[in-house]
Amino acid sequence: MRTERSLAELFVVDPERAEALAWGRRGALKGASLAALGAALGAAMPFGSRMPGGLLPAALAQPAGDAPVLRMDGKAPLLLLGERPLVAETPETLLDDDVTPADKMFVRNNGGIPERFAADPGTWRFKLDGEVNTPLDLSLGDLEARFEAVTLRLQMECGGNGRSAFVPETRGNQWNNGAISNCEWTGVRLRDMIRAASPKDTARFTGHFGADPHLSGATDRAAISRGMPVAKAMEEHTILATRMNGQPIPQLHGYPLRLIVPGWPGSLSQKWLTRVTLLAEPHRGQGMGGTSYRLPVRPIVPGSQNDGATFADMTSMPVRSVLTNLAHGARLPAGTRRIELRGHAWAGDEEARAVHVSVDFGATWQEVALQPPPNRYSWQRWSGAAELPSDGYFEVWHRATDAQGRMQPHVAANWNPQGYGANAIGRAAILVG
Template identity: 30%
Template sequence: MKKFHQPGVKPYLITKSLNPENQETPIQFINNNIVDGNLFYRRNHFSYPHFTSSFYFLPIHGFVHTPRTFSLQEIYSLPSRTIKVVLECSGDKRDFFEPKAFGEQWEKGAISQGIWKGVSLRTLLQYTGVIDAAKELVFEGYDYGERPDSDQMVNFSRSLPIEKALEPDTIIAYEYNNQPIPFKHGFPLRLIVPGWYAMASVKWIKSITVIDKEFKGPYQTVDYVYYPNKEDDSGKFPVTTINVNSTIQYPLNRQLLTTGLYHIKGIAWTGKGSIDKVEISLDDGHTWETCQLTSTSEKYSWVSWNYQWEVLKKGEYTIKSKATDSHANVQPSKPFWNRKGYGYNAVDHIKVKVE
């Protein structure tokens, strides 16, 4: 069986920008279902925040019966919840849209996965209570800066509808892979919203405010919104649940190969349910065969898949992968184009040449 990478050589993050820092996971070289913190993709709107975590407190106020401020020690002492979650930037694969969409030109690596531990948000809310009129919870991060479309300084803030906030697996996390969350990924506390694109999982939580109306912050109503039309805002709707998707990890696009037996490898994931099936095409989508799922298909996490390909004939090949989830969602042949380039999930494809 021929390999597509050289053992013993370590991968690095793929830099997209440095200020703010945006770097991709080298997803083609991730060989297990847990991504080390140093290879977890980095997505920022602003420079990293400055605060002293030893004096860190989390206030919850607004439409609650009893406003309360929690210390880290109090949060650590509460019953914990541990979940394996894939976090995918909603702009993942933006570079592949046609026509092109403006924004960070992510390729396939704005996605990572690991094990998060924290306390269910609903557990914290049991201490404050929630007034019946409450509709949303607003999460404000410590990261702030100036938006390109405004001369005002703003914090990164997002809201969740009360129903999503109260789901048991919506957690305030303090550990990643059995270690404190790395600072660049939200230490000391990060919201984790399984099944939704990662803009919802606010880092460096500064405060939680319960409100009785829709939150109108720019990262809720301007960004992270699907705009189907290029010229106007008609038909817009919010970015929420992760679309069913797959990525071919090996071989690499435009790789030169020789004849022989190859181990084609990849991952597949979805925001609702789990992955039921991954198919592969070796002839540009004319015929499809079922891949072997090599890891357990779990809620919130990706599944690894592979296919043994014996190639005897020289020439150029277009390899495609297509995932189906337990809700019968299937990757489309073409993505849903939108002006800001969110939610790309078209059938993945690469080209290789056998010499």
């Protein structure tokens, strides 16, 4: 005799089937379905009737703490997404600092980690060549002596941040929202070096090269080698960094020299930098072309195959927010009726204009305070509070809007095979009582 599971049990072991049974054809969550959801979540759902049709609760859709933890000297307990190459995500609650400490910076490698440069870091060599009249071949010491130093707080975000929100699942590391940092970088402007090299009129693009080895061990292949339009290279916040948060850059993050291209995909911020070349045509290095760091110009069918021939390179990262003082899956004491909320928002080349939060599944939203950035390309602190009517299961939703009026969507949009640019609203499940 076949024993049928209760709907509450089914939400735990087979959420897709449970969701279909709960919502049925009309997409309205009522009566027994609402009770079953509450049982599965372990609490009543005061705003359950306001949940949009077909939406799975965040507590079931995004299990808290389900990734292994990176254990490494000098690093906080990050979420380990891959070991070869090494990839680790920063939990949102570790992103509460205005300036991201080195130990809390996310890790994204494309190849191996080179041996630490053992000589005087001032002797590290860097070249700027290609479509220039005066190629440069300088030591790091020459670089620092010859060009003005600047210190800026700059966001760096992986192009795949938020990838886990895509349905169906795409290729690549399944980031949540923690592939972001906002460190204080010190270095020299790339544009000052380009001007010193006297670029030709044909200089339209850059190509970047680093010392990280290819995972295969092949010496004739780069682990990652991307490039950008010269206009972005000439932007005053694009720098060759020698220090991070006032200290030498940690080996894991590019010691002794790293390119920082804020607001655009972090893959452009070449670690262990050895060379930048100026080109008349777009760079054809590893990580360029096809579907690599490229987005559909026109929407494609989710889950379909595509060679990326009609895609365009990613440029400015989309608007996004993180909640940093309250973890997904948090349990709060019975009787809690007011919750303080804070986090950060950013928007690639733009500033964030507003942040809103909701605790009733998006039925109503309230605007919270948003601070201006200390300099362009730094993230912005937001803070506020929300009132809860009772004990039970709630979700804190948060969304940011950029200066152009573009808002985080409710679901990840513009599906693409490698899962870039997903910036769905943030959802954190909490249980009160």
